[in-house]
Amino acid sequence: MHITKMHGLGNDFIVIEGRVDDASALARALCPRRLAVGADGLLLVEPSKRADVRMRIINADGSEAEMCGNGVRCFARYVYDRGIVKKEEMEIETLSGVVRPRLIVENGGVAAVRVDMGVPSFAAEDVPVLAENALGFEVCGVRAASVLCGVPHTMVLVDSLADTDVDGLGPRIEKDPLFPRGTNVNFVELADRSTAYMRTWERGAGRTLACGTGATGCAALLHKKGLADSAVDMHVQAGVLHIELAEDGRAFMTGAAAYVFEGETL
Numbered sequence: 001m002h003i004t005k006m007h008g009l010g011n012d013f014i015v016i017e018g019r020v021d022d023a024s025a026l027a028r029a030l031c032p033r034r035l036a037v038g039a040d041g042l043l044l045v046e047p048s049k050r051a052d053v054r055m056r057i058i059n060a061d062g063s064e065a066e067m068c069g070n071g072v073r074c075f076a077r078y079v080y081d082r083g084i085v086k087k088e089e090m091e092i093e094t095l096s097g098v099v100r101p102r103l104i105v106e107n108g109g110v111a112a113v114r115v116d117m118g119v120p121s122f123a124a125e126d127v128p129v130l131a132e133n134a135l136g137f138e139v140c141g142v143r144a145a146s147v148l149c150g151v152p153h154t155m156v157l158v159d160s161l162a163d164t165d166v167d168g169l170g171p172r173i174e175k176d177p178l179f180p181r182g183t184n185v186n187f188v189e190l191a192d193r194s195t196a197y198m199r200t201w202e203r204g205a206g207r208t209l210a211c212g213t214g215a216t217g218c219a220a221l222l223h224k225k226g227l228a229d230s231a232v233d234m235h236v237q238a239g240v241l242h243i244e245l246a247e248d249g250r251a252f253m254t255g256a257a258a259y260v261f262e263g264e265t266l
């Protein structure tokens with residue numbers, strides 16, 4: 001099987017075209033690090049009746065997620081570079097709806113990708129604890145807030161990321177009964193109104209180096225709480241995601257999408 005390895009700020013994916021019989025089993029076979037190719041998830045390229053192309057994201061543990069922010073930037077670059085979609089602005093169908101990436105092309109190459117991520121939701125049907133959500137609620141002994149940005153996210157504001165036990169607290173919050181679908185967990189240290197630092201523990205993938213839907217959802221939460229402006233640089237471990245929040249609630253994420261290698265599985 002032909003595979004392409006890509007990453008968005010260190011959040012890495014194996015991109016596969018063509019029919020896959022058991023995507024969950026394939027993710028569990030290919031994603032383990034050291035033992036296989038190694039990745040946070042699979043991105044499957046499929047035809048779409050509603051958009052230019054369809055993206056499926058399968059987490060490393062075999063579960064299927066509704067959306068993936070870093071993944072959709074990689075995916076957009078992939079389908080553009082291969083002529084599967086011959087447009088710099090395209091529509092990609094995901095399980096959470098249609099997202100709209102725009103490729104930023106410089107000197108004939110894709111320098112970055114800006115994605116219209118839609119409107120992050122704080123609605124009662126999307127996040128389980130709306131009444132307290134805007135100001136935070138208690139989970140696993142810490143204050144948190146939730147947002148749906150394609151996938152469910154929980155944000156914990158911390159004074160110091162260096163003093164935060166991401167690997168200890170992350171999996172406990174991910175599986176807390178408060179979140180029937182599970183949740184991604186983002187620990188955020190706010191530096192000023194337009195700069196934040198974050199570390200993420202992902203549902204179905206564990207600790208990752210970056211999370212696009214997480215950065216977008218957290219910027220939207222910070223803005224909603226009055227703690228941040230409408231443009232925020234979210235610093236993840238391997239770089240920066242720039243998030244812009246429009247008056248109508250839409251969120252735009254801009255960041256890199258890079259190739260690692262291509263190859264054939266044995």
Ligand SMILES: N[C@@H](CCC[C@H](N)C(=O)O)C(=O)O
Pocket residue numbers: 011057059064065066067068069070071151152184202203204205208210211212213214
């Ligand atoms: N890393 C992604 C999110 C991938 C899905 C997530 N693990 C989930 O199950 O919700 C991103 O960049 O958004």
